[in-house]
Amino acid sequence: xxxxxxxxxPKMASVGDIITIKTLISHKMESGQRKNxxxxxxxxxxxNKFTASFNGETVFSADIDPxxxxxxxxxxxxxxxxxxxxxxIWLDDDGSEYTTEKKIAVS
Amino acid sequence: MKIxxxxxxxxxxxxxxxxxxxxxxxxxxxxxxxxxxGQNIATDVKAPEGSAFDQLYSGWRFRAxxxxxxxxxxxxxxxxxxxxxxxEEFHNVDGSAGKSCADCHSDVSDFKDVRAxxxxxxxxxxxxxxxxxxxxxxxxxxxxxxxxxxxxxQMLGMTALVGLQSRGSAVNVQTDGPMAEWFExxxxxxxxxxxxxxxxxxxxxxxxxxxxxRADHLSQGQVNGFxxxxxxxQGLGSIHRRFKGCMDNIRAKPYKRxxxxxxxxxxxxxxxxxxxxxxxxxxxx
Amino acid sequence: xxxxxxxxxxxxxxxxxxAGLGLRPAFASAEATEAAIKAFAGDTPIGEGRIELTxxxxxxxxxxVPIAVSVDSPMSGADYVASVMILAEGxxxxxVVTFHFTxxxxxxxxKTRIRLARTQNVVAIAKMSDGxxxxxxxQVKVTIGGCGG
Numbered sequence: 001x002x003x004x005x006x007x008x009x010p011k012m013a014s015v016g017d018i019i020t021i022k023t024l025i026s027h028k029m030e031s032g033q034r035k036n037x038x039x040x041x042x043x044x045x046x047x048n049k050f051t052a053s054f055n056g057e058t059v060f061s062a063d064i065d066p067x068x069x070x071x072x073x074x075x076x077x078x079x080x081x082x083x084x085x086x087x088x089i090w091l092d093d094d095g096s097e098y099t100t101e102k103k104i105a106v107s
Numbered sequence: 108m109k110i111x112x113x114x115x116x117x118x119x120x121x122x123x124x125x126x127x128x129x130x131x132x133x134x135x136x137x138x139x140x141x142x143x144x145g146q147n148i149a150t151d152v153k154a155p156e157g158s159a160f161d162q163l164y165s166g167w168r169f170r171a172x173x174x175x176x177x178x179x180x181x182x183x184x185x186x187x188x189x190x191x192x193x194x195e196e197f198h199n200v201d202g203s204a205g206k207s208c209a210d211c212h213s214d215v216s217d218f219k220d221v222r223a224x225x226x227x228x229x230x231x232x233x234x235x236x237x238x239x240x241x242x243x244x245x246x247x248x249x250x251x252x253x254x255x256x257x258x259x260x261q262m263l264g265m266t267a268l269v270g271l272q273s274r275g276s277a278v279n280v281q282t283d284g285p286m287a288e289w290f291e292x293x294x295x296x297x298x299x300x301x302x303x304x305x306x307x308x309x310x311x312x313x314x315x316x317x318x319x320x321r322a323d324h325l326s327q328g329q330v331n332g333f334x335x336x337x338x339x340x341q342g343l344g345s346i347h348r349r350f351k352g353c354m355d356n357i358r359a360k361p362y363k364r365x366x367x368x369x370x371x372x373x374x375x376x377x378x379x380x381x382x383x384x385x386x387x388x389x390x391x392x
Numbered sequence: 393x394x395x396x397x398x399x400x401x402x403x404x405x406x407x408x409x410x411a412g413l414g415l416r417p418a419f420a421s422a423e424a425t426e427a428a429i430k431a432f433a434g435d436t437p438i439g440e441g442r443i444e445l446t447x448x449x450x451x452x453x454x455x456x457v458p459i460a461v462s463v464d465s466p467m468s469g470a471d472y473v474a475s476v477m478i479l480a481e482g483x484x485x486x487x488v489v490t491f492h493f494t495x496x497x498x499x500x501x502x503k504t505r506i507r508l509a510r511t512q513n514v515v516a517i518a519k520m521s522d523g524x525x526x527x528x529x530x531q532v533k534v535t536i537g538g539c540g541g
Binding site: 061063070072073075076078 | 499
């Protein structure tokens with residue numbers, strides 16, 4: 001259902017910079033409020049949790065409810081004091097986990 | 108004009124009441140200019156001779172600031188998820204010939220400007236072809252693969268990716284020669300009243316663009332940004348899906364996606380936007 | 393069957409057909425919103441200021457409403473914003489999203505896109521690392537009617 005997430009992290013930054021990170025993942029975010037053509041409720045299936053960490057330390061996370069739009073978009077900040085790797089994890093209601101990583105060079 | 112909310116369904120009434128008071132709620136196109144990834148996009152141009160309009164406006168100019176901004180940055184534009192998927196699909200081998208798109212078209216940028224002149228004449232089939240037709244012809248004739256459905260995820264992604272290569276190019280479709288007959292057919296469809304509400308395309312998009320149709324801001328109905336990511340659809344949709352939606356709204360029996368009627372109408376409506384930049388994939392409400 | 397246009401548009405027609413047929417309450421009750429705030433804030437008094445919520449005055453489509461929140465804070469290890477909860481008072485359920493920050497966030501800012509079923513207040517409520525609570529709310533008008541398709 002979800003595909004390769006889209007993530008935008010600057011490639012370079014200076015020590016102590018606060019950078020802006022943008023993320024978008026393809027997901028229907030089925031709210032559980034809708035019915036199909038036969039009138040049966042369509043079960044809820046959403047991304048319920050998003051976490052961003054830098055070199056193993058969490059910098060931002062979100063607990064997500066069905067009122068977040070389809071193809072969930074998050075923009076947030078992180079302070080970087082060293083080069084390293086951002087890791088992003090999206091958790092699906094069905095137990096799937098989607099992850100991606102981005103490197104940043106800090107000087 | 109008195110049409111009771113109870114006599115006609117709520118949706119139908121939405122349309123007829125608004126059109127009846129059309130003109131009293133004119134809200135223009137706005138003055139914003141569109142720059143995407145450093146590229147200037149022409150969202151208004153002087154109408155060509157013979158046009159029903161003085162000035163042509165992209166639908167982008169009729170949208171709220173928040174909707175507009177979604178299209179100004181390719182990262183924020185949610186249609187690019189589908190574009191990313193299509194880039195993978197472009198390299199994906201499918202069908203009996205064991206080929207991917209990339210085996211014949213080494214780079215998707217080979218399709219630069221193609222979207223701007225669609226639909227175009229296909230001498231082999233002896234009729235105009237849309238981007239969907241072109242892609243499916245490749246799949247069935249050269250790849251030995253199954254045709255994609257008109258509104259499938261793969262088709263929408265691929266039309267977005269191929270169309271994107273023409274972003275910024277001026278719409279310029281052929282309307283003479285063998286296309287003339289199809290142009291006239293599309294024009295006739297555009298001005299023919301249909302459905303229980305007895306309306307034509309022109310009633311909203313020619314006579315009343317810029318006015319509020321209740322809470323919605325009517326555009327000129329230009330198709331230069333398709334496939335479009337619509338907030339309402341929460342996904343991409345084709346030109347023919349939009350045509351179908353309009354026909355449903357005026358309580359007409361819609362033609363089928365890919366039908367001769369919709370191809371003729373696509374040609375005619377595209378010609379009404381001559382000179383506007385291709386915006387594929389655009390974002391609308 | 394009396395399902396109005398108003399009920400049909402917004403979060404997705406199905407939501408309201410379902411609501412209309414009594415699958416669950418159509419909109420969050422004031423109590424549900426109060427309960428969510430209580431669960432987040434406990435008995436801590438709720439302050440004003442420090443938190444800025446940016447929302448469109450009018451949302452063209454309730455399916456995708458861009459929102460931004462930022463909280464004034466030094467974001468140091470000793471003094472930072474722990475969480476910001478977003479609630480939509482007029483949705484079927486008030487909970488929308490809760491952001492969690494750390495000192496490594498650098499600043500307590502986040503943007504996302506949310507679903508709003510109708511014109512209503514969007515609430516942002518922040519919890520600081522010392523446990524203090526701040527809240528603000530904005531009304532967003534959700535346009536309904538016009539062209540589906």
